Amino acid sequence: MFKRRKNPKGLMLNPNAKPKDELVDNQKTFEHNMETFMEQCANVNQRPACISDLSNQNLTVVRRLGEGNGGAVALVKYKNLYMARKTVYVGANTKLQKQILRELGILHHCRSPFIIGFYGAFLNENSICLCVEYMDCGSLDAILREGGPIPLDILGCIINSMVKGLIYLYNVMHIIHRDLKPSNVIINSLGYIKLCDFGVSGELVNSIAHTFVGTSTYMSPERICGGDYSVKSDIWSLGITIIELATQELPWCFSGVNEPMGILDVMHCIVQEDPPRLPDSFPEDLRLFVDACLHKDPNLRASPQELCAMPYFQYTLMKNVDVASWASQFRSL
Template sequence: MSNRGNNQSRNKFNLKIQAVPQLDPIPDKQTATDETDMAAVREKLADLQISPTEREQLEDFLKHKKELPVLSSSDLEQMSVLGSGNSGVVTKVKHTRTNIVMARKMIHLEVKPAIILQILRELKILHSCNSPYIVGFWGAFQAENEINICMEYMNGGSLDLIMRKSGRIHENVLARISLGVLKGLKYLRDEKAIIHRDVKPSNILVNTKGDIKLCDFGVSGQLINSMANSFVGTRSYMSPERLQGTKYNIVSDIWSYGLSLIEMAYGKYPIPPPSEEDMEELMSATGPVYPSSRASTNRGDSVDDNSPKTLAIFELLDYIVNEPPPTLPAKYFTETFIEFVNKCLVKDPKDRATLTFLMSHQFVTSDKVISLEDFISWITKHGIDNETN
């Protein structure tokens, strides 16, 4: 990257951090439906291309949700803190009246009550998002100026937390994760006409059943607008077309996932690219190389971590838009994995890989992909706890 001597030259392309860039028009399928009729639910699940085990687990979750009383803070007993950041705090809680363990995300917003009510209405779409690749939604409620979102508890945790504990993730594990992520994105697109808009390691969750699920996708425009100032880190996973404020579609999620793949393969955010010396250190490490840095959060801030290089936020965004995308070195990774990532990280969205192409790619279909049994063992070893969720 060329040397930029002052703030003006660092942002010479006048990049802007926008709240919600313009979307390509997509069919309006985001009407929340009544999912209380289990017969209707089963009929919908029958249309999904999922295994009998996945269907049974979904039906069990929905059965418990149907029996769940109206959610309130008084019924939720905190068990532990799972994570925190600019967007809020996530805790592991137990619903005392049913003993159901949940993950509760509490988001503090300084907005008018009418805006909070609109956010809660928009979040109702999550009730109809029933897929083995999407984190289950128990419900949402308001407590003072906080939005409380109660989701299925995933006892393996998010992939950024796993990286913080174990370091980089091997490509045969990433292959299995990739197929789950792609199926989740396909479900959101095909069944709900939703673009995720925030694909990154912290929004990919796993559990000791071997499930891989997406969370925190952008179903509420008001919530995104209200939290716009909290999403500096998320910008670092955005595609070039989003950073430039132009129209975007599902392939912007593909870019974000490609960047996330390199981060998980390195155990470190890949921009700017590591030097050969840094790369050797990353690949030889048996655990986190930079344990004091916060994986996948606030990338692009002028953070004081132990990594060799950091960029100010506008330098980073300028780099994503105008410099070549990162690539995996052939010295450490297979040709198949390198090609898969390269297809994700094409600057021009018209030439970027589609979901259909990636789901049939050898990287995710090869017999070298880690088996379900070995994947479960990996999660049990590296996940946030070893309880059965």
């Protein structure tokens, strides 16, 4: 029997989710904005140079940054360039190692201000080392722990960047992220907000799955039930991520005795209970945006295109927010 948990932030469930056709406000505006966005991505010089001689011998370790999905992350220096090196164990299968390196090569073609830059990858014994752009303000989960709930104006910019990053992955790179959550959204002191740790390599995703036990809190109901993973599964994770950033609380993880809810309890809630909602104290347009992300039925859940057409997203496009000044307070080397 599942024990009821207290709800200190007042998150509410959504018994009356609105039908999908009420979520699209202005498709023509969306199409125009997306055409402009894709043109900007095509013309912007956001792709780091490919470095052919990456190896541990050519990298100086500055300090440890932490643990990412399935591997350790370190700040390293290549000549005068700082980068983040992530090491993921993949095993001794030579054929598999070469396949992963080949699949990762697609990242050299990524040109978006909303996606982490990729310098290259190399093999080190039975591990793959990925070298990516270093973001000096860290990930949103660390910022959330240090600074508390994200201010609403900053949150709008973060949501805008996450949605644009997902659209770029889907429409241009033909990639589903598969692991969207605050720890996979990173920011720098220039105010850039970027997605990282997305599923570009199926074999690397499988290797991580065998070495890393992650949280299921951001998983969509259909994924927990063994259904196909789709773009809509990422949108569910987006909705849960927004609630966490706005409230500093994860839905379903409340406890009256200061103990975390068990993973089976969480998975039961995701599948069996109504979707969570933001409290009424948040702006209505933002609450409707989150509701659109969190339909239990993926066929009713908003697509990235429909999210872009919603009033809240259009509002964030018009706001001029100094993200850099806010982010700089969390800057490390």
